[in-house]
Amino acid sequence: MSDSRIQTITDWAVQGQKLPADALDLNEPAASVLKAMDLARETARSLDLPFETEPASFVKLLHDLAPTR
């Protein structure tokens, strides 16, 4: 995790979003969110996520997997 990436997103938070990020130590939480973002990207690639996959498919699958009584 590079410091420049963390600095970039904290700068964006302060300048773009007007958040008071400069008053807080955001290094650790920003590193954490970067790690999660990278994980999402890597997992999507490794699982070969189809282009058409959208959140609605999750709801359909939930119902498809429900037991029938």
Place this chain on the structure above:
Amino acid sequence: MTDTTLHEMTLAGAARALQTGDVSSEDLTRHTINRLETHGPVLNCIAAVYADEAIGSAKASDAARVRGETTGTLHGVPMAHKDMYYRAGWTSENGSKIRQGHVPDYSSTAILRLDQAGAIDVGRLNMVEFALGITGHNEITGHVRNPWHTDYITGGSSSGSGSAVAARLVYGSLGSDTGGSIRFPAACCGITGIKPTWSRVSRYGAMPLAPSLDCVGPLARTAEDCAILLNAIAGYDENDPRSSRHPVDDYVDGLENSIRGLRIAVPANLFYDPVTDEIRNHVEQSLDVLRQAGAEIVTVTVPDSTATANMLNNLIGATEGASFHSRWLRERPEDYGSPTLIRFMVGAMCPADRYQEALALRTVVLKEFSDAVFEKADLFHLPLMPAAVPTVEETDFAKKTDGFAEFVASTGHCVRPFNYMGLPTASIPCGFTGNGLPVSYQLVGRPFDEKTILNAAHVYQKETDWLAQTPPMFA
């Protein structure tokens, strides 16, 4: 009935005592209010008590019973709920400074359904600020205390609900679970809680945190109590278009069924990685009880993709939460507690494409998990907390305790994957660790199969006596 008898009853026991006329709703409600006012401040679990309104409702409930007009299974039972369930005209402050004095002009569907079942609403219980946190700390309203030992955390974010039910102050409480917020306090306080399948219960009139994950569910002493409450609140609601139209089971009917032949899976990998030997021993003993009751235990290997679910759940939760709070984050950042502010701010840093990937991956992760587990078993059994319940001091974000981030990550390890996958999951007490605090295990079911979870949990609770123990300070 003696005072002790009154508060030692479970929710199901209270409902039966009301039905047989052994106690009136007015007496039960006055006793509940008295205990909330006596013990609530010690635990810091109360947000607001509406004594006059509750006693008025209880009197009306008793009068209706005399006329033979009982309204439902909860007729006359007093309850209080997490301070995020709206009732028109009552404050709903969400454990925050920002919403202090907020009085909604409409009521949540879950609250109205409890009203229809006859429950008496006594008030609101403290919670983690905006439901964002798993330890129970709250810099704004103060930390809620664990009734087993007030130096220890309650778990969050339904901290007041866990504390008040465990201390026998109320018979049951609505909580919410976006990343473990029903199951952590249920586990830390030694009671039962169930996060239903995502979309099983309407979220209308409940404070939103992350709608893709938010679940409304009960915390109560027993699985039977949870079944009664879930019966009252589950089902489609036109005010929450994302609530499911899937048929609702009767969760009480079938609780006594034998679990002989029920297949329960245990993980060969992943979920025991951060778990201490002490916790492992308790959780494995719970499995022995289920085995002796006739369950067939099978070992499964969970897919690698399941390991991503904890972190991806956090990403979705923080991102959606940040979007709700974006205006206040800019205009009133000083009014947030520091952990809440930081968590929402990092959520604001997630670009839309990564957020969409995290959402889209749910389908794949759920399918792979389901193929690996539910092809071979009916339920999945696993630990909940990886280690004994810690103290408030040890886990105080503001004190920047060493290892805090690791604690939060490891604590979510066994819990959040099931928020991400939307699966119903219960927290069931199974003993006490060396520090005298409760320990629990989880049962996960197929989507919309809360019935099987509650059946197995009820059988387990009939075979064990963990729930008979009362926190000594509140006996």
